[in-house]
Amino acid sequence: DAGVTQSPTHLIKTRGQQVTLRCSPKSGHDTVSWYQQALGQGPQFIFQYYEEEERQRGNFPDRFSGHQFPNYSSELNVNALLLGDSALYLCASSLAGSSYNSPLHFGNGTRLTVT
């Protein structure tokens, strides 16, 4: 049973560049959420995708965008990178219709460093 997989595991980018992170949900899951975790902080909700649409969004600027594909996999895109975007980006999958009590299954994350 494949869990949540994310790629790449590490990434180094320069300020102003753009980055795309990828996520495949756990087998059987159809909802993907993205979180940003800065060092020493808890994960911060970016947005959630279901049925290829953004269903909920946290307090992140429009530079952060995403996409979900028909096979439920998802991408997170960040434009015009800032130094403050350096963080661990976590993808989590779950089953729709039970978000309030459905446990999230997290991937190992992508560690993004912006220089």
Place this chain on the structure above:
Amino acid sequence: RKEVEQDPGPFNVPEGATVAFNCTYSNSASQSFFWYRQDCRKEPKLLMSVYSSGNEDGRFTAQLNRASQYISLLIRDSKLSDSATYLCVVYDYKLSFGAGTTVTVRA
């Protein structure tokens, strides 16, 4: 005010000890509550859900106090493997994570 606040610790306890810590949340309409565990440089993993009447899972006991808007986690008979950061998670329209409480169990 942060949506979810936790004492960052660290709580440094000997094996076999009991350790307990709280988390407060700001939205009184929050529907669901969880504790997640995160090991160093790893992804968070669900430890347990928190039910209104309180619940146990082995050595772990979670309590919810809606009136005061806090939840707690108690770990009995601490093991070395319990060393981790414990994240308090609250659901309103999304899952909001606290910054975590670090627990270190020493031999």
